Amino acid sequence: xxxxxxxxxxxxxxxxxxxxxxxxxxxxxxxxxxxxxxxxxxxxxxxxxxxxxxxxxxxxxxxxxxxxxxxxxxxxxxxxxxxxxxxxxxxxxxxxxxxxxxxxxxxxxxxxxxxxxxxxxxxxxxxxxxxxxxxxxxxxxxxxxxxxxxxxxxxxxxxxxxxxxxxxxxxxxxxxxxxxxxxxxxxxxxxxxxxxxxxxxxxxxxxxxxxxxxxxxxxxxxxxxxxxxxxxxxxxxxxxxxxxxxxxxxxxxxxxxxxxxxxxxxxxxxxxxxxxxxxxxxxxxxxxxxxxxxxxxxxxxxxxxxxxxxxxxxxxxxxxxxxxxxxxxxxxxxxxxxxxxxxxx
Numbered sequence: 107x108x109x110x111x112x113x114x115x116x117x118x119x120x121x122x123x124x125x126x127x128x129x130x131x132x133x134x135x136x137x138x139x140x141x142x143x144x145x146x147x148x149x150x151x152x153x154x155x156x157x158x159x160x161x162x163x164x165x166x167x168x169x170x171x172x173x174x175x176x177x178x179x180x181x182x183x184x185x186x187x188x189x190x191x192x193x194x195x196x197x198x199x200x201x202x203x204x205x206x207x208x209x210x211x212x213x214x215x216x217x218x219x220x221x222x223x224x225x226x227x228x229x230x231x232x233x234x235x236x237x238x239x240x241x242x243x244x245x246x247x248x249x250x251x252x253x254x255x256x257x258x259x260x261x262x263x264x265x266x267x268x269x270x271x272x273x274x275x276x277x278x279x280x281x282x283x284x285x286x287x288x289x290x291x292x293x294x295x296x297x298x299x300x301x302x303x304x305x306x307x308x309x310x311x312x313x314x315x316x317x318x319x320x321x322x323x324x325x326x327x328x329x330x331x332x333x334x335x336x337x338x339x340x341x342x343x344x345x346x347x348x349x350x351x352x353x354x355x356x357x358x359x360x361x362x363x364x365x366x367x368x369x370x371x372x373x374x375x376x377x378x379x380x381x382x383x384x385x386x387x388x389x390x391x392x393x394x395x396x397x398x399x400x401x402x403x404x405x406x407x408x409x410x411x412x413x414x415x416x417x418x419x420x421x422x423x424x425x426x427x428x429x430x431x432x433x434x435x436x437x438x439x440x441x442x443x444x445x446x447x448x449x450x451x
């Protein structure tokens with residue numbers, strides 16, 4: 107069996123440890139070492155990163171095209187098409203790509219990344235079709251959140267049919283965009299909705315999406331989306347909590363500038379408490395996602411507070427000396443865990 111370099115090194119360390127502890131004989135250890143082989147190069151990871159870079163470059167290229175007025179004017183002259191026509195062409199292109207992606211998934215399921223790249227392109231065309239349809243139907247009312255809600259429904263149906271986690275991620279991104287724009291529309295684009303600014307609203311939204319994940323986990327048809335939903339919900343929740351710890355429940359930067367950061371200390375405590383609770387749940391129920399999100403954002407919160415409270419009061423030499431010492435201690439501890447030093451004691 108061929109395995110990655112990192113896994114091979116880990117197995118070598120464990121076999122050596124078990125042999126030193128007399129849990130394995132030399133013959134059994136050699137037999138186990140001969141049962142696996144280190145890959146010379148991780149071509150799968152190269153393929154994955156290459157497709158990701160290709161898709162990212164495609165999005166950047168499209169964005170650069172759309173903000174260049176000269177190119178847009180030239181295209182408008184070249185293709186004198188209505189918004190309805192552009193929407194229809196984009197929808198047809200998306201449908202064709204979805205069709206071929208579905209066939210490739212059935213016949214070439216092993217080509218995971220090229221299949222997902224095709225689905226991603228189809229998703230972008232779907233978004234373009236919805237955007238131009240909204241532009242064609244726009245009556246000046248400004249209630250464009252309904253269009254985003256329509257995209258949520260369309261992406262949801264496509265994700266269910268294609269069983270695609272990638273499309274489900276776009277469902278959650280679109281759902282977040284709809285939530286933000288709909289609450290903005292209902293509040294007449296004021297900074298507050300029911301007394302909450304955007305970070306506080308998205309804390310509740312993130313908690314809701316995270317909670318829905320456990321419903322998906324129990325569903326036989328939707329459990330494939332559980333992990334994607336869970337991770338996206340935690341991203342919404344923890345980033346919003348971090349922003350809330352920095353800006354508090356203030357609607358404008360002017361209000362925020364006029365208060366001392368110490369007055370927002372209780373938001374930082376709430377954010378840290380949620381992180382600690384997430385770590386506890388992750389350790390108790392062996393949930394690596396909850397554990398890693400809790401640990402990561404607890405460190406982010408601690409270092410954010412450090413910059414807030416000591417950047418202006420400490421000499422920069424002392425400030426960066428303490429910062430360097432803290433990262434050295436973290437790095438040393440991580441190195442011990444990585445080298446499995448706790449097993450050698």
